[in-house]
Amino acid sequence: MTFTKFAFQNMLRRKLRTFVTMAGVAVAVAALFSLLAFQRGYQNGMRDELDRLGAHVLVVPKGCPYDAASMALHGASWPCYLKMGYLEQVRKTQGVSVAAPVFMNALYGANGEQTVYLGINDDIRAVKRAWKIEGALPAQTGDIMLGATAAKNLHAQRGREYSLPGLEGVKGRVCGVLAPTQGADDNFFYMPLADAQRLFKRQGQLTHILVRLQDPNSMDDVVGALRGCEAGMEMNIVPLTHLFRTIQGMVNSTRLLLGCIALVALLVAGAGVSNTVLMAVTERTREIGVMRATGASMSDIFRLIWLETALICVIGGVIGVVVALAGAQSLEGWLRNQLPFSPTGALIHPELSVMFACLVGAAALGSVAGLLPAWRASRLSPIEAIRAT
Amino acid sequence: MQTLVSAQELTKVYNRGVEEVRALDGVTFDLQKGDFVAITGASGAGKTTLLHLLGCMDIPTSGELLMNGQSTRGLSDSALTRMRREQVGFVFQHFGLLPTLTVMENMTLPALFSKRDAKESAKELLEKVGMTHRRNHRPNQLSGGEMQRVAIARALINCPQILLADEPTGNLDSVNGEAILQLFHQLNRDGLTIIVVTHNPTLANATQRQLVLRDGRLVP
Ligand SMILES: Nc1ncnc2c1ncn2[C@@H]1O[C@H](COP(=O)(O)OP(=O)(O)OP(=O)(O)O)[C@@H](O)[C@H]1O
Ligand SMILES: [Mg+2]
Numbered sequence: 001m002t003f004t005k006f007a008f009q010n011m012l013r014r015k016l017r018t019f020v021t022m023a024g025v026a027v028a029v030a031a032l033f034s035l036l037a038f039q040r041g042y043q044n045g046m047r048d049e050l051d052r053l054g055a056h057v058l059v060v061p062k063g064c065p066y067d068a069a070s071m072a073l074h075g076a077s078w079p080c081y082l083k084m085g086y087l088e089q090v091r092k093t094q095g096v097s098v099a100a101p102v103f104m105n106a107l108y109g110a111n112g113e114q115t116v117y118l119g120i121n122d123d124i125r126a127v128k129r130a131w132k133i134e135g136a137l138p139a140q141t142g143d144i145m146l147g148a149t150a151a152k153n154l155h156a157q158r159g160r161e162y163s164l165p166g167l168e169g170v171k172g173r174v175c176g177v178l179a180p181t182q183g184a185d186d187n188f189f190y191m192p193l194a195d196a197q198r199l200f201k202r203q204g205q206l207t208h209i210l211v212r213l214q215d216p217n218s219m220d221d222v223v224g225a226l227r228g229c230e231a232g233m234e235m236n237i238v239p240l241t242h243l244f245r246t247i248q249g250m251v252n253s254t255r256l257l258l259g260c261i262a263l264v265a266l267l268v269a270g271a272g273v274s275n276t277v278l279m280a281v282t283e284r285t286r287e288i289g290v291m292r293a294t295g296a297s298m299s300d301i302f303r304l305i306w307l308e309t310a311l312i313c314v315i316g317g318v319i320g321v322v323v324a325l326a327g328a329q330s331l332e333g334w335l336r337n338q339l340p341f342s343p344t345g346a347l348i349h350p351e352l353s354v355m356f357a358c359l360v361g362a363a364a365l366g367s368v369a370g371l372l373p374a375w376r377a378s379r380l381s382p383i384e385a386i387r388a389t
Numbered sequence: 390m391q392t393l394v395s396a397q398e399l400t401k402v403y404n405r406g407v408e409e410v411r412a413l414d415g416v417t418f419d420l421q422k423g424d425f426v427a428i429t430g431a432s433g434a435g436k437t438t439l440l441h442l443l444g445c446m447d448i449p450t451s452g453e454l455l456m457n458g459q460s461t462r463g464l465s466d467s468a469l470t471r472m473r474r475e476q477v478g479f480v481f482q483h484f485g486l487l488p489t490l491t492v493m494e495n496m497t498l499p500a501l502f503s504k505r506d507a508k509e510s511a512k513e514l515l516e517k518v519g520m521t522h523r524r525n526h527r528p529n530q531l532s533g534g535e536m537q538r539v540a541i542a543r544a545l546i547n548c549p550q551i552l553l554a555d556e557p558t559g560n561l562d563s564v565n566g567e568a569i570l571q572l573f574h575q576l577n578r579d580g581l582t583i584i585v586v587t588h589n590p591t592l593a594n595a596t597q598r599q600l601v602l603r604d605g606r607l608v609p
Contacts (some may be wrong), residue, residue, distance in 0.1 A: 001501055003496050009489040290485035293446055294499040294543060295474035297467055382446045386481070 002299075007307035014280065021276040022042040023270075025316025025362060030264035030324040033358045035258055037324070037350040042251060042292025045343030046244050049073065052344075053182040054127040055210035056088065057223065058238040059099075068236065069243055072208050074184045074344075075116035077106040081205040084233040089134040090209055093229055095222035098126040098212040103189045103196040103205065105118055106249060107166030116163045116188045127210045128185075134158070138192045144172030148180040164189065167199060178337055183344045216241065266361070269316070270369040288377055288386025291356030302378035309370030310363060317362025321355055393550060393582055394420040396445060398452035401605075402440050406474030411436040414605035415452065420584070422550070427575045428586045429591040430602035436586040437555055439602065443584060444479050444553045445472040457550075469471045474503045478544025480554035484536040485542075486528040496543045507546050514542040518572060541572060547579075552576065554585040558592055570595055 053073060060068040061080040071078065090099045103119035122137060135158050138145045144164070146156055151174075154162055157301065161171045163227055181187055197203050213222050219239055281288070288301055292386045296304075328348045336342045401413040412435045420426060428436050433554060441447040448469075452501045454461045456476055464472070473479075491513060500507030515521045518538040523536060528536055537557055544552055554573075558566035570592055577583050587593050600609040 001490075001496060003501070006490070006494075006501075013489060093561075183457075284482075286485070287487055290481065290487070291498070291502070293473065293479045293481075295446065295470065295502045295547065297470040297502065300502050383441050385443075386446070386485075 003304055003307055004311075005184055007315050009306055009310055010280070010284075010304075011308050011311055017276055017279075021272050022316035022319065024269040025266075025313050025365070026270045026323060028262060028269040029317045029320030029358050029362050030327070031262040031265055031325040032256075032361065033321050033350070033354065034328070034348065034353045035255065035262055036357065037328070037348045038331075039255060040333065040351055040354060041345070041347045042343070042350030043248070044349055045345040045347060046248055048341040049183070050240065050244055051130065052128075052181055052185065052210065053210075053240060054129055055100075056213045056216050056219065056240060057211040057226070058210060058240055059086070059209035059226070060177070060207070060238060062234050062236050064236055066128075068208070069126060069238055069240060072104070072210075075106055075114065076105065078104060078207040080210065081202060082235060083231070084204045084206060085260075087206065087209060088236075089229045089231050090211060090226065093222065095214055095218050096125055096211055097214045098210075099191060100124045100210045101110035101206045102126045102208050102210060103200070103202065104207045104283045105196065109166060114187075116184075117164075117167075117196055117199070118188050118190045119193040120190055121193045123146060124210070128214050130181065131185075132179035132251040134175045135174075138174045138190055138195075139177055140171055140175070141192060141195055142171070145176040145178060146174060146184040147178050147188045147190075149186040150189055151177045167281065170199065171180075189387065209211045213259065214227060230348060254308055255360045263301055266365060270313070271368040273309055273312050273316075274372050276312070277305060277370065278376065280308070281305060281377045285380060285385050285388040288380050289382050289388065292382035293386060294379070298378040301380075302374045305377045306367070306370040306373075306374035309373060310366035313362045313366025313369065314359065316357050317365075321358055325350055391422040392419050392455075393424075394438075395455040395456060395458075396443070397455070399442055399449045399453045399454060401435070401442065401447070402450040404411045411605050413442070413449070416602075416605070416607050417452075418600060418607065420551075420582060422582055423577070423580055424563060425573070425583045425596045426585070426600060427590040427596040428584065428600045428602060429593050430608075431590070434602040435605040436602055438605075440553050440555050440584065440586050444477050446479075450587055468586075474499065476549055478541075478547070478549040478552045480537070480540050480544050480552065480557050481580065482559040484533070484540045484560070486529070486536055486539060488528055490532070491525050491527055492520060492539050493513045495528070495539055496546055497598060499543060499547050505547070510548070510562070511542075512548060514545055515592055518542045518545045518577075519571070532560050532565070532569055536559060537565070537569055538572065541569070541576075546575070551582045551584065554583070556586055557591050558587065563591075567594070 028344050058069055058072055061082045063080050087099060087101050090096060100123035101121060104116065106114050106116045108114055143197060156174050158174050158177065161173045164170045178185065197205060223237050223239050226232060272382060291301065328350060332348045335347050396418050399413055399416040403410040403412055416439060428439060429543055430436055442449055456472060491603060497507045497511050516522055518541060520538055521537060523531060523535060558569050573583055585592065593599055
């Protein structure tokens with residue numbers, strides 16, 4: 001027999017009541033855990049997304065929808081275009097290190113499957129520094145480079161020709177395959193810029209320009225210069241790092257609210273546990289008297305009742321974490337639909353440290369919630385308790 | 390002869406609203422080691438109150454209690470707890486076994502509180518009270534007589550010098566009551582000092598000495 005075993009058995013005396021109380025703790029901890037896991041996931045996802053994108057500034061046509069950044073990242077057909085001539089102006093702007101022109105177009109098959117074609121030139125290398133290419137970038141007319149997933153779906157082999165999905169009668173010779181990036185890039189078909197412009201009948205036009213700065217900290221100056229250049233009126237300059245920060249700020253403010261709700265839920269659950277154990281103490285007044293008569297000190301009684309409270313909270317916390325882990329998948333799907341912008345990577349990122357923090361939180365809750373009932377129980381005078389009926 | 394308990398002018402006053410109840414009123418007596426004493430008296434005479442004072446469960450309003458020649462006046466709660474752990478064992482009319490614990494666990498509970506290993510003495514005691522075959526049963530699987538025997542074993546697990554019992558046969562039929570009485574005799578022969586509160590004349594007459602209380606005073 002140990003105190004813990006004794007407290008555990010006491011906890012199980014009113015199974016339903018204990019379970020309902022535990023469920024309260026579990027719900028609160030699950031909410032907290034999901035929230036923290038989401039925070040980690042979203043932050044990491046956004047950072048990775050920025051790294052993958054490689055660009056600091058995105059130049060898109062004027063009049064493009066606000067989510068141009070998302071289109072550039074995830075692939076879509078564009079409703080408006082930039083003139084090739086602007087590219088030179090962007091390049092010449094003070095502080096710009098690289099400006100890579102891109103022409104993007106998405107085609108849809110009979111079943112709604114999307115194929116995204118990207119016209120690129122050699123400049124892309126300087127932007128997408130993380131890219132590892134097996135083979136070469138598309139340089140000759142008819143060349144095609146495939147993202148890792150696209151290559152897998154086609155069972156493509158380098159040097160062979162394939163008909164291009166959605167483009168009737170057009171073939172491409174695979175000159176290179178992109179190593180997996182874990183991003184949307186994996187799904188794209190890359191071809192020389194001129195090929196793309198010709199195939200989609202947009203000669204001399206671009207959908208966007210990816211810009212890298214010499215110094216990312218001079219963002220404000222460069223963005224101002226770009227907006228002020230001759231073609232500035234025709235272009236929308238999107239500072240990506242700022243954009244990401246704005247999106248994150250939006251998400252953060254909702255998160256703060258949710259965090260407060262989770263905290264309140266935790267406090268309410270703690271009050272519930274306190275109340276349950278207080279009730280148990282009242283029911284067991286005579287038993288406590290008997291224990292005092294047989295040699296239990298005030299601190300023994302305090303410890304016993306406090307342990308019982310802590311056990312309820314810790315077990316509730318474990319259940320909460322397990323439930324949150326089990327529900328992470330569905331929560332992720334739901335969140336994706338709700339958020340203004342979701343990175344490609346996992347939104348919910350349940351790290352071990354977060355799990356640990358939640359369990360420590362539950363234990364701390366139990367420790368605090370246990371103080372009142374434990375104090376009450378330990379203060380019972382032995383004779384009053386024994387005479388109680 | 391060694392004086393184990395010395396009660397001097399023990400008085401206990403309860404305040405019930407405006408009314409003052411003198412549950413004990415100047416009770417003085419000495420008990421020697423090895424005594425087997427019955428405390429008798431009408432209901433409300435103060436028997437339980439006296440037993441609680443002897444068991445260091447409560448403190449007198451005035452007067453003094455000496456245990457082994459040592460005064461218990463002004464002792465802190467933890468010091469009183471230590472007295473309860475080391476000097477006395479308590480047996481209740483309602484047995485007071487904890488329902489979640491087995492016979493063995495109930496018996497060794499005081500040892501848990503005093504942080505002693507009581508495995509061996511528990512086995513011996515179980516044997517003595519004849520409950521070895523029921524060691525893993527829970528109280529709700531026992532008869533009243535069996536529960537009381539477990540409760541007595543529990544009271545003795547820390548090897549106290551004095552056993553205090555408040556109407557130990559009050560909830561038992563005469564056969565089981567007789568068995569408890571036999572057990573008390575046996576324990577007393579082994580040197581244990583026993584003080585028992587009882588309404589049961591058989592039990593009272595079987596003891597060496599009777600303290601009769603009336604309205605909180607000892608009847609000479
Ligand atoms: N906590 C209390 N508050 C007020 N009065 C009390 C309290 N405890 C006991 N009394 C009173 O003290 C007197 C003695 O009580 P006690 O329980 O010692 O009697 P008793 O001899 O054990 O009686 P019984 O044979 O019925 O058990 C009674 O009048 C009782 O009402
Ligand atoms: Mg009584």
